[in-house]
Amino acid sequence: MIFTEAQRVTLRALADTFIPSIDGPAEHAAYWQRRGSEGVDLDKIGEVxxxxxxxxxxxxxxxxxxxxxxxxxxxxxxxxxxxxxxxPAQREKMLQSWSQSNLPQLRKGFHALRKLFVFLYYGSSSTEASNPVWENIGYAGPLPADDVVDTVKPIRTLKPTEDVVYDCEVLVIGSGAGGGVVAGELAAAGHDVLVLEKGPYCHGCDFTQREVDMLGKLYDGKGALSTQDGGISLLAGSCLGGGTTVNWAGAFRTPDYILQEWAREHMVPHFTSPDFQKSVDAVSTALSVNTDYPRHNGQNQALWDGSTKLGQHVKLIPRNEKGLTDSEAHFRGLGYSTMGDAYGIKQGTLNTYLLQAFEHGARLLADTRVERVTIANNRATGAVAVHTTADGQEIRVTVRARRVVVAGGAIQTPALLLRSGLKHPHLGRHLNLHPTVVVSALYEQAMNPWFGPSMSVVNDSFTKLSGTNYGAKLETPPAHAGLMSMVLPWLSGLSIRN
Ligand SMILES: Cc1cc2nc3c(=O)[nH]c(=O)nc-3n(C[C@H](O)[C@H](O)[C@H](O)COP(=O)(O)OP(=O)(O)OC[C@H]3O[C@@H](n4cnc5c(N)ncnc54)[C@H](O)[C@@H]3O)c2cc1C
Incomplete structure (x- = not known):
C-alpha cells in the first residue's frame, strides 16, 4: 500500500505522539530526543x-x-x-481518550496504531545500522554469527519459472506440525508426496535475528494479524516448517485428563488408546524431546524460584532440541529462535520430518499460496496455487492429486476450505484461541529476557480451576524489544519511553 502525502503527514504525527522527542537526561540525550517518525519506516507500515x-x-x-x-x-x-x-499535548490527549473510549471502534483504532508504531520503533533495524534505541534500553539485538549454520540448504525445493502442472499421489498443503509430519511419514512409507507451503524456505544463517524483518518473513500477515475487534494479536508461523520453525519449543504431551475429555465428550476413543500414546512416543523421539538443557534464562529461573518459595509445584518443560551445548553462543542464540533458529538446534519439522520427506523423494514448493482446493464429484482432486519467484514473478501452479491433505493451521485451513466452496455448518465456526497474557515486572538485576531457552519452566498449579479442566499455565515467553513494547501499556508518550 502506498500512502498519499496527506496520509504520511498523519502517520508521522501519530508516530511522534506515540513516541515523542523528550528532553531527557543529558547522558542519553540522543535516545530521548529520537522521535517516533525517525524510527518508523512508513513504507514498512504499507507492507504490513x-x-x-x-x-x-x-x-x-x-x-x-x-x-x-x-x-x-x-x-x-x-x-x-x-x-x-x-x-502535541492535544494529540496525546486524543490518543488517551480513544484508549478509554466507550466506542469499541475507537479503542480498536488506538490499539492498532499503538502496536504498529511501538513495534516498528523498538524492533526495527537494518543490516547497515543497528537500532540506536537498543543500546539505551539494554537490548542485545542480533548476535555475532558464532556457531550459526551456514551450510547449503539441505532441502532442494522446486523452483518453477513458468506456469506448471504437477501430478502426485498425495498433495499436502502446509508444512507445519500437521503437514510436516504427514509428508514425512507418507514419503517414508513410499508414497509420492508434493508439499505446497505459502511461506519461504529459510535455513540457518537466513534467520537474521532481526525482529521486524523476521516477523515479516516468517509469520502470517507479517506478524500483525489480529482478531476482528483488534483485542488479540494472532501469531502464526508461515514459512517452511510453519509454527514449528518459530515456536518456543515447549513439547508437552497432551495431559491424560484432556485426552479422556476428548474421548468422552467428542466420541473419539482413539485418544485414550495405547496406539495414540505410541504415535506421541514416535513424534517425541523424532523431535529429540528432552529436558537436558544446561540452564535457565533469567525469567524462567525467576518463575522457578518464585513458585518454589510459594510452595507451588514447578516442572521442567520438555523441549524439542538437539545438539545444545553449554556454550554462550548457544545459550544466548536460543532465545532468538522465535525468529527461526540459526543454530540448527530446534527440531521443528524443518530439521526432521520435512527433511525425511525430501530424502524419500517428496517434492516441496515454498512461496506457494494455495488459492483453492479443486473438487470433482464430491472428491478433492488437487489444488490451484500461485508461486512467487525470488524476483517477485507470480506463476500459476496446478496440482492433480489422488489425495489432498489440508494442514494450513487453525486459522487458514477453514478459510481455504471455505474459499474452495466446501459447505459444512461447523466450518470456520469453532476457533478457540490460546491467549498469552503477559505480566511484566521490574527486577533489581538485569534479566536479559531475550537470551536462553525460551520456555523451560512451568507452574501448573492453576491449570484446572473451579473443578474444570481449564485454567492457566504459568510460563514465561522470550521477550524482544519490539514485541515486548507492544504488550506493555501505553499511557502517555513519556510512559512508553521510561
Ligand atoms: C510464537 C509461537 C510460539 C509457540 N510456542 C509453542 C510451544 O512452545 N509449544 C507448542 O506446543 N506450541 C507452540 N506454538 C504453537 C504451535 O507451533 C502450533 O500449534 C503448531 O505449529 C500448529 O501446527 P499446524 O500444522 O496446525 O499449523 P502451522 O504449524 O501453523 O502450519 C501451517 C502452515 O500452512 C501454511 N499455509 C497456510 N495457508 C496456506 C495456503 N493457502 N497455501 C499454502 N500454505 C498455507 C502456513 O504458511 C504454515 O506454514 C507456538 C506458536 C507460535 C506462533
Whole structure:
C-alpha cells in the first residue's frame, strides 16, 4: 500500500505522539530526543497492511481518513481540527481518550496504531545500522554469527519459472506440525508426496535475528494479524516448517485428563488408546524431546524460584532440541529462535520430518499460496496455487492429486476450505484461541529476557480451576524489544519511553 502525502503527514504525527522527542537526561540525550517518525519506516507500515485481510485494510484507511478531518474532534470532545493540526499535548490527549473510549471502534483504532508504531520503533533495524534505541534500553539485538549454520540448504525445493502442472499421489498443503509430519511419514512409507507451503524456505544463517524483518518473513500477515475487534494479536508461523520453525519449543504431551475429555465428550476413543500414546512416543523421539538443557534464562529461573518459595509445584518443560551445548553462543542464540533458529538446534519439522520427506523423494514448493482446493464429484482432486519467484514473478501452479491433505493451521485451513466452496455448518465456526497474557515486572538485576531457552519452566498449579479442566499455565515467553513494547501499556508518550 502506498500512502498519499496527506496520509504520511498523519502517520508521522501519530508516530511522534506515540513516541515523542523528550528532553531527557543529558547522558542519553540522543535516545530521548529520537522521535517516533525517525524510527518508523512508513513504507514498512504499507507492507504490513498489504498482508492483512481486505476488511482490515479498508478499516485502516477509514481510520486515516477520520484522523484527517475536522470531525475527529467529535470523537474526543476536542477542537474541530485534523490530527496533524493539533498541538502535541492535544494529540496525546486524543490518543488517551480513544484508549478509554466507550466506542469499541475507537479503542480498536488506538490499539492498532499503538502496536504498529511501538513495534516498528523498538524492533526495527537494518543490516547497515543497528537500532540506536537498543543500546539505551539494554537490548542485545542480533548476535555475532558464532556457531550459526551456514551450510547449503539441505532441502532442494522446486523452483518453477513458468506456469506448471504437477501430478502426485498425495498433495499436502502446509508444512507445519500437521503437514510436516504427514509428508514425512507418507514419503517414508513410499508414497509420492508434493508439499505446497505459502511461506519461504529459510535455513540457518537466513534467520537474521532481526525482529521486524523476521516477523515479516516468517509469520502470517507479517506478524500483525489480529482478531476482528483488534483485542488479540494472532501469531502464526508461515514459512517452511510453519509454527514449528518459530515456536518456543515447549513439547508437552497432551495431559491424560484432556485426552479422556476428548474421548468422552467428542466420541473419539482413539485418544485414550495405547496406539495414540505410541504415535506421541514416535513424534517425541523424532523431535529429540528432552529436558537436558544446561540452564535457565533469567525469567524462567525467576518463575522457578518464585513458585518454589510459594510452595507451588514447578516442572521442567520438555523441549524439542538437539545438539545444545553449554556454550554462550548457544545459550544466548536460543532465545532468538522465535525468529527461526540459526543454530540448527530446534527440531521443528524443518530439521526432521520435512527433511525425511525430501530424502524419500517428496517434492516441496515454498512461496506457494494455495488459492483453492479443486473438487470433482464430491472428491478433492488437487489444488490451484500461485508461486512467487525470488524476483517477485507470480506463476500459476496446478496440482492433480489422488489425495489432498489440508494442514494450513487453525486459522487458514477453514478459510481455504471455505474459499474452495466446501459447505459444512461447523466450518470456520469453532476457533478457540490460546491467549498469552503477559505480566511484566521490574527486577533489581538485569534479566536479559531475550537470551536462553525460551520456555523451560512451568507452574501448573492453576491449570484446572473451579473443578474444570481449564485454567492457566504459568510460563514465561522470550521477550524482544519490539514485541515486548507492544504488550506493555501505553499511557502517555513519556510512559512508553521510561
Ligand atoms: C510464537 C509461537 C510460539 C509457540 N510456542 C509453542 C510451544 O512452545 N509449544 C507448542 O506446543 N506450541 C507452540 N506454538 C504453537 C504451535 O507451533 C502450533 O500449534 C503448531 O505449529 C500448529 O501446527 P499446524 O500444522 O496446525 O499449523 P502451522 O504449524 O501453523 O502450519 C501451517 C502452515 O500452512 C501454511 N499455509 C497456510 N495457508 C496456506 C495456503 N493457502 N497455501 C499454502 N500454505 C498455507 C502456513 O504458511 C504454515 O506454514 C507456538 C506458536 C507460535 C506462533
Amino acid at each position: 497492511l498489504d498482508e492483512q485481510p481486505a476488511g482490515a485494510q479498508a478499516e485502516f484507511l477509514k481510520l486515516l481518513d477520520l484522523l484527517d478531518t475536522v470531525t475527529l474532534g467529535l470523537t474526543w470532545f476536542g477542537p474541530l481540527r485534523p490530527f496533524s493540526h493539533l498541538q
